[in-house]
Amino acid sequence: MEVLEEKEEEEKREEEELKALEISGNLQDVETKVSVEQVCVPSHVPDFDWSSIDTSQLPSSYKTNSLKEKKLLHMADHFLQQYTHLCPDRKLLFLHPVNECGVEKFVSTTVRPTLLPYTELYHWDGCASFVSDYLTMEPLKSPITPPSSLYSPTTILKYQRGNCFDFSVLLCSMLIGAGYDAYCVHGYATREICTLDETLELCPLLRKPQEVPKEGMKKSSNKYRVKPPPDLQSKFELQQEAKKKAETEAAQKIKEGEEEKEVEKPKRDPLYGLRVHAWVLVLSGKREVPETFFINPFTGNSHSTMDEHFLGIESVWNHKNYWVNMQDCWNGCKDLVFDLGDAIHWEIMLSGSNKPLQPLPDAEEEKELSDRDVDDTQEKEEEDMSFDMPPSWVAPIQISPREFETRCSQGRKVILYKKAKLEKWAPYLNGNGLVKRLTVYADLDCTEVVEVREWFKNREDMLDMREVNKQTQLTTEYFSPGHLLGLKAHTYMSLEPETEHTMEFYNEARVDGLQKRVENANEMTEYFVGRDDFLHVRHMEFGKRGKKIHLAGTRTDINSRPIVQIKECFHRNLEKPADEDVAERIFLITEETIHLTYHLKDKYITAAKKDFFKAAERDRKGNEIIMTPEMCITYQAGSSEKDKKLLHLYKLLQELTEEEKQLKQQVRQSEAEVLNILKIRENEETAVKLSVSIYNTERNEKRRQQYEAMKNTMENELPGQEEQDLDYLAPFLIQIGHREKMTKGQALRVRDDCLTDFKHRLIDKANIIQARFEKAVEELQKKDQWFQENQNELSAEEEDDFLTRCSETTFHIHILALRLNREKQTAPQKYLALEEKLRKDPRLAEHLGHA
Numbered sequence: 001m002e003v004l005e006e007k008e009e010e011e012k013r014e015e016e017e018l019k020a021l022e023i024s025g026n027l028q029d030v031e032t033k034v035s036v037e038q039v040c041v042p043s044h045v046p047d048f049d050w051s052s053i054d055t056s057q058l059p060s061s062y063k064t065n066s067l068k069e070k071k072l073l074h075m076a077d078h079f080l081q082q083y084t085h086l087c088p089d090r091k092l093l094f095l096h097p098v099n100e101c102g103v104e105k106f107v108s109t110t111v112r113p114t115l116l117p118y119t120e121l122y123h124w125d126g127c128a129s130f131v132s133d134y135l136t137m138e139p140l141k142s143p144i145t146p147p148s149s150l151y152s153p154t155t156i157l158k159y160q161r162g163n164c165f166d167f168s169v170l171l172c173s174m175l176i177g178a179g180y181d182a183y184c185v186h187g188y189a190t191r192e193i194c195t196l197d198e199t200l201e202l203c204p205l206l207r208k209p210q211e212v213p214k215e216g217m218k219k220s221s222n223k224y225r226v227k228p229p230p231d232l233q234s235k236f237e238l239q240q241e242a243k244k245k246a247e248t249e250a251a252q253k254i255k256e257g258e259e260e261k262e263v264e265k266p267k268r269d270p271l272y273g274l275r276v277h278a279w280v281l282v283l284s285g286k287r288e289v290p291e292t293f294f295i296n297p298f299t300g301n302s303h304s305t306m307d308e309h310f311l312g313i314e315s316v317w318n319h320k321n322y323w324v325n326m327q328d329c330w331n332g333c334k335d336l337v338f339d340l341g342d343a344i345h346w347e348i349m350l351s352g353s354n355k356p357l358q359p360l361p362d363a364e365e366e367k368e369l370s371d372r373d374v375d376d377t378q379e380k381e382e383e384d385m386s387f388d389m390p391p392s393w394v395a396p397i398q399i400s401p402r403e404f405e406t407r408c409s410q411g412r413k414v415i416l417y418k419k420a421k422l423e424k425w426a427p428y429l430n431g432n433g434l435v436k437r438l439t440v441y442a443d444l445d446c447t448e449v450v451e452v453r454e455w456f457k458n459r460e461d462m463l464d465m466r467e468v469n470k471q472t473q474l475t476t477e478y479f480s481p482g483h484l485l486g487l488k489a490h491t492y493m494s495l496e497p498e499t500e501h502t503m504e505f506y507n508e509a510r511v512d513g514l515q516k517r518v519e520n521a522n523e524m525t526e527y528f529v530g531r532d533d534f535l536h537v538r539h540m541e542f543g544k545r546g547k548k549i550h551l552a553g554t555r556t557d558i559n560s561r562p563i564v565q566i567k568e569c570f571h572r573n574l575e576k577p578a579d580e581d582v583a584e585r586i587f588l589i590t591e592e593t594i595h596l597t598y599h600l601k602d603k604y605i606t607a608a609k610k611d612f613f614k615a616a617e618r619d620r621k622g623n624e625i626i627m628t629p630e631m632c633i634t635y636q637a638g639s640s641e642k643d644k645k646l647l648h649l650y651k652l653l654q655e656l657t658e659e660e661k662q663l664k665q666q667v668r669q670s671e672a673e674v675l676n677i678l679k680i681r682e683n684e685e686t687a688v689k690l691s692v693s694i695y696n697t698e699r700n701e702k703r704r705q706q707y708e709a710m711k712n713t714m715e716n717e718l719p720g721q722e723e724q725d726l727d728y729l730a731p732f733l734i735q736i737g738h739r740e741k742m743t744k745g746q747a748l749r750v751r752d753d754c755l756t757d758f759k760h761r762l763i764d765k766a767n768i769i770q771a772r773f774e775k776a777v778e779e780l781q782k783k784d785q786w787f788q789e790n791q792n793e794l795s796a797e798e799e800d801d802f803l804t805r806c807s808e809t810t811f812h813i814h815i816l817a818l819r820l821n822r823e824k825q826t827a828p829q830k831y832l833a834l835e836e837k838l839r840k841d842p843r844l845a846e847h848l849g850h851a
Contacts, residue, residue: 048161049136050151055101058285061393062152063101068390072106076322077388079349083324093315093324094165094186095745097150105393110150110169110321111184112394115177118221118404124282124295125302127174130293132300132406133424135170136161144274146186160409164194164278167297171280173397176319181283184324187313187333189277191269198296203417203437204301205453248574281316283338292338306334316340320389322349350387353387402698419444428699432688433459449832460691461684462487495678498561503677519674525630537569540667546560560671563589566663572599579608579637589661594656601637609635612653627653729754747844758834761826763783773816780809 067072076095083093092780096104120126135156140147140163149161153170156162162170168184175182192200212851257719278338280295293305294310303310312329313323326349337345402681407413411426423437442448452468465478474489489504500520507515507529516527528540541562566587578601586595598608609814611633627650636648692700697707732750736742742750781808787794792803838844 005530042506049157049474050100052099053155053159058101058155061105061395062099066101066390069106069393071111072109072390076349081201083347090676091145091314094146095322097146097148099149099152099393103480105150106322106390107150107169107184108319108322108389109316109386109392110152110319110394111176112153112173112392112397112470113176113319114173114397115179116397116399117406118399121174122178124175124178124180125300127171127178128280128295128297128300128302130300130404130407131167131171131174131297133413134160134403134409135167136409137167137298138163139195140164141195143271144276146276146278153397157397157399157403157645164297168278168280168731170397171295171297173316174396175280175282179287180289181210181286182195183281183316183318184283185279185313186315187277187279188273188329190272190281190309190311190312191275191296193296193309194275194277196417198299199416200418203420203422203438205422206417206420206440206507210661214254228488235750246811249840277310279310281338285342294333305336305338308332308334319392323347324349350389418445419446421446427457428690433463433690434458459691460692460787461681463684481509482504484680485673487677490677490681495682497675501674501678503674508685517670524667524670524674534571534573535568535573539565539567540670541565560668563664566660566667583607585656587656587663589660590666594653594660596656604637606635608637610652612648612649613658614653614657622834656762728839731837732757735844742843747846750843751838754838755831755835759831763822764826766820766823769820770818773813773820776809776813776816780806780813783809 029454073096077347080093080095083090083404094107096106099105099110103597107754115122118126121130127466128637138161139584147165149168150165151162153173155168156166156170165186166185172184191197199438243708274345282290282293282295283288284290292305294302294305294307296303298321300326310333313325313333315324317323325336325345326347327336327345329336340346340348344538360687406426408424408426411429413424415422415424419441421439421441423439425435427433427435435454435457439446439449439452440451440453442450449470450702454457454466454468456463456465462480463477464480466479467476468474473493474491475493476489478489479487481488483506486505486509487503488506491501491502493500498519501518503517503519505514507513513531514526515527515529518525524542528538530537541564543564545561566583566589568586569584570582572578572583577598581599582596583599584595584597588594592614595612596612600607627646692703694700694703696702732753735753736746736750783802787802787806791799
């Protein structure tokens with residue numbers, strides 16, 4: 001019976017295995033069919049024939065393998081045999097594809113850690129952004145199998161294109177060079193990640209930063225506070241209206257959300273979970289990385305290891321080792337442990353190589369230390385079996401400044417997002433300095449434009465960004481510090497004057513402290529910061545013009561708008577009493593009245609006020625009008641004899657009248673400044689000028705021409721200058737009249753005079769140094785004598801100061817002694833050297849000879 005049961009069980013197993021084989025075979029047929037149908041290069045990716053690239057100029061390391069590399073390939077084959085035997089259900093590992101020369105290379109040796117000399121590439125986000133912008137994405141030939149080849153990062157950079165594995169190896173090389181603990185990952189991802197489809201993703205520039213909730217401050221209850229007036233509205237009715245409104249809005253949102261979901265819902269992917277992808281893993285620890293994360297090299301964006309778009313990992317590698325994931329990926333990468341030193345979760349290929357170990361908790365450190373003695377013996381045994389990874393066969397990765405600046409292939413890149421389109425350009429490619437443009441649409445088909453944002457670089461007018469709302473036609477421009485008029489932001493609908501304008505300024509760059517100016521056809525409001533007179537707001541109202549006067553050649557009417565009212569608000573000046581410190585003053589120009597409101601005094605609920613009614617200075621007969629009590633209405637919170645006197649009020653009225661005249665002039669100046677800014681902005685937009693650094697000789701044509709002219713001038717002048725500098729016979733040849741042919745006597749005379757003069761110069765130089773040396777020694781002796789006489793009378797600080805000065809003099813004496821000694825030693829050598837030069841001089845050699 002037992003034998004029969006065993007036979008039946010064996011038959012069942014065989015049937016199950018056959019069914020499994022049939023299922024797997026059918027699955028493979030489906031995969032190949034779908035892969036053939038769906039693997040097509042996107043329309044925006046031009047075809048490129050990799051077989052046509054020139055490999056003749058590549059180094060020998062690209063075309064051959066060293067002995068150590070051959071041994072590594074043998075070990076990799078052995079490792080792969082063991083892996084397929086132990087894990088027959090898993091797919092083959094990506095270990096040693098061929099390079100551009102058709103030579104098998106282990107993937108870890110293709111990683112070439114490099115730190116490039118650009119500040120932006122010292123951080124992971126800068127490296128990821130550069131790789132995603134610089135390279136053009138090419139899909140894998142088969143979406144369910146890794147590529148058969150892996151080219152070097154240098155070749156990928158040269159042709160600016162590659163698949164996800166090429167992207168990852170280049171990015172990993174840059175990150176490791178910058179000090180990050182980075183690894184290339186071979187795994188599986190969703191269709192959107194693998195095909196660089198971001199049409200359902202929100203643009204990163206539109207994502208709002210997460211707001212940190214602030215704890216509300218508890219209001220201190222005061223039983224003596226004034227109670228607010230009772231609310232006579234029905235609370236029940238308000239609640240019902242709010243509830244009804246909330247239900248209507250919720251229903252509308254649900255309806256809109258369902259409609260969007262129906263439209264946005266991606267189509268079912270028959271290859272879900274089978275699509276091969278490569279990305280970069282960055283472990284926490286190095287470079288103060290707080291948490292492990294992924295980087296998608298196609299987009300340059302970071303992702304959490306819990307991201308649902310990443311469905312599984314087969315293996316990871318860096319320039320030192322190769323690890324195989326032994327964990328179940330049924331839940332994607334969410335439950336994976338990224339401690340590569342854990343032999344249970346990760347199978348390492350080169351066991352004797354350096355293992356990255358995660359920091360242990362304090363409780364486990366003692367146990368780890370106690371186990372090290374036992375492990376030491378095992379490690380010694382494994383040392384004989386260890387094998388270090390050979391150095392990378394890839395040539396040094398180099399990126400020229402021009403390539404780094406150009407970034408995108410052909411200088412332009414377009415990315416489509418959900419209801420948005422992002423365009424990027426290389427600097428100086430556009431004449432107006434445009435480097436980036438984001439277009440936001442109202443619909444998923446991207447037909448109705450809602451908003452356009454543009455970013456600029458290298459503009460002389462310092463324009464940094466422009467936002468245009470297509471629905472309201474409102475334009476907002478943002479400027480970097482350094483604009484001619486200190487402009488920071490400008491919001492407008494039209495550059496025509498007396499329309500709605502909001503101008504913000506860098507108040508630190510202005511003398512008047514103006515921070516903001518808002519203007520329309522009838523009003524103008526100015527906001528100030530940090531003024532000595534404590535002014536912070538000035539509001540002006542204008543009336544309608546009378547008869548218009550228009551001059552030929554001008555674009556606006558020259559007659560100004562009549563000023564109706566000027567209102568100023570002031571902060572509190574603590575140096576003045578509150579009832580003498582003006583908080584608000586209003587000049588009613590047409591009504592000829594002035595209203596003053598002062599700051600509140602402590603423990604007062606009303607503020608002091610003064611209303612002045614101006615009258616003509618003289619009546620019809622020419623008599624001067626005297627100040628009367630009816631010309632001023634005063635309310636004083638408290639008593640003040642000073643304010644009751646007419647003389648004081650008269651002087652105050654005179655001051656206010658004078659300030660009103662000055663304010664009118666300031667208002668006209670503000671209007672003129674607005675017109676000037678609008679005119680300058682119109683001219684700047686009409687003829688955009690880009691600034692070029694003086695160090696950028698490729699683009700700075702003016703600087704390059706100056707440099708070449710200066711270089712040519714120096715080349716023309718240098719030969720003559722050298723002859724003039726080296727012509728030591730010139731002073732003595734003048735005495736004989738610069739004769740081309742000299743007699744023997746004249747030649748001997750010139751030589752003797754030159755040597756005698758040089759000898760006297762050497763002696764004079766030594767005498768000067770000797771005199772300075774003796775003078776310094778004499779001063780030091782005098783100081784020493786004075787110190788001996790006055791030592792008891794000096795304080796500690798004076799004594800330290802004296803000793804410091806003496807040490808400086810001693811050092812000076814030491815230097816002079818060295819110079820004097822050197823001159824005495826080198827003087828004979830210099831004399832003999834000059835004598836030899838004179839003997840070889842072509843003008844004297846004929847008569848003196850070479851003996």
